Amino acid sequence: MLSIGELAERAGVTVKTVRFYSDRGLLPEAARSAGGHRRYGPEALDRLRTIRSLRTLDLPVPDVGRILDEEDALEDVVAGQLRELGTRLSALRWREAALRLLQDCTPEERADRLLLIGAVSVPPSTAAPARFWRRWLPARMPARLVSAIIDEAVPQPPADPTPAQVLAFARLHAFVSRDCRGTEAGRPAAHQPDKGYRPAVLYDGLREAFALAAPDLREGRPPHEGEALDCFVSAYAHACGAHDTPAYRRRLSGELATDPRIDHYWQLAAELSGPSQPTPGAAHDWLRAALDIRTARPASAA
Incomplete structure (x- = not known):
């Protein structure tokens, strides 16, 4: 069992980050100590690393939760993010061309x-x-x-x-x-x-x-x-x-x-x-x- 500080140290994140994901249900606790402190099982380290990888891609927290809890959710989430990103890129290209039109x-x-x-x-x-x-x-x-x-x-x-x-x-x-x-x-x-x-x-x-x-x-x-x-x-x-x-x-x-x-x-x-x-x-x-x-x-x- 790992304390919240030990888990944060092994994952290379802050205690605040571990607490944030725990409070949102992404990182369930395995137990609590006699003093009420959080304890995590050894699988929590891999789960936390997965969460960090997904968040590095700027995936929203609810989508990260879906991926962790649903076996086939990753493909759907990635497809949705690519569609959204394509829309945002199109908007940026349009804005750039419109600004050049005004400039020239x-x-x-x-x-x-x-x-x-x-x-x-x-x-x-x-x-x-x-x-x-x-x-x-x-x-x-x-x-x-x-x-x-x-x-x-x-x-x-x-x-x-x-x-x-x-x-x-x-x-x-x-x-x-x-x-x-x-x-x-x-x-x-x-x-x-x-x-x-x-x-x-x-x-x-x-x-x-x-x-x-x-x-x-x-x-x-x-x-x-x-x-x-x-x-x-x-x-x-x-x-x-x-x-x-x-x-x-x-x-x-x-x-x-x-x-x-x-x-x-x-x-x-x-x-x-x-x-x-x-x-x-x-x-x-x-x-x-x-x-x-x-x-x-x-x-x-x-």
Whole structure:
């Protein structure tokens, strides 16, 4: 049996430290002396060393207790701490890039940039862009399709952002947080109930068309005819019960030319995701251009 002083000396800690862990139940006493002094068994030394090792990793006392008392708790605690540490590191990287953004701008720009950055949480959240898309998408869309569209349309903040990416995300956040009624974020024809479109059919087809166009976008190829364009037109045609004919393609080209657009959103999203991840907006523009080229060809030939 070891006294509290002997245990502290062998472990290389203070008596106060041993008492602290004992009082919190991490280091149970084996007995008390006749005078009421704490006594510890020989296993207490290894337990105390384990406690010190875990605390060296800055693990909270309750988590240390779980690890000591539950056989499989170490893995869960470590995983939780790594997630928390990752969040803290992301926040620090974001703050560093935001401070550099303020440091490297003119005094005239600084006030506006400070307001933009101050409106974004740290680490940044994608909740505002997700809300924007839920408002902008047609009503009564299947939940699984809405989730898939949001996943593809909302850019994730980079883990190690540049100052330019911090500014792009802050501007994106400001754009989606404003009242979009009566602005360029209005409803395209396919979203309007009286136009006869089935939005779920349309967006399922568009997602497939965008995926087909993505390799061309990544390689920087100009818009052209092919499977991606056929899928794009088919998505619109099937959604409104039409057939893919030259006349329909001409009509669709004109309709898309007058649709409200959210180009500013896609421009900022592209700054965040980079050229290796084409945005749905970039894919839509590429396919529209391919459609315009195709529908213009007969007229120019004549």
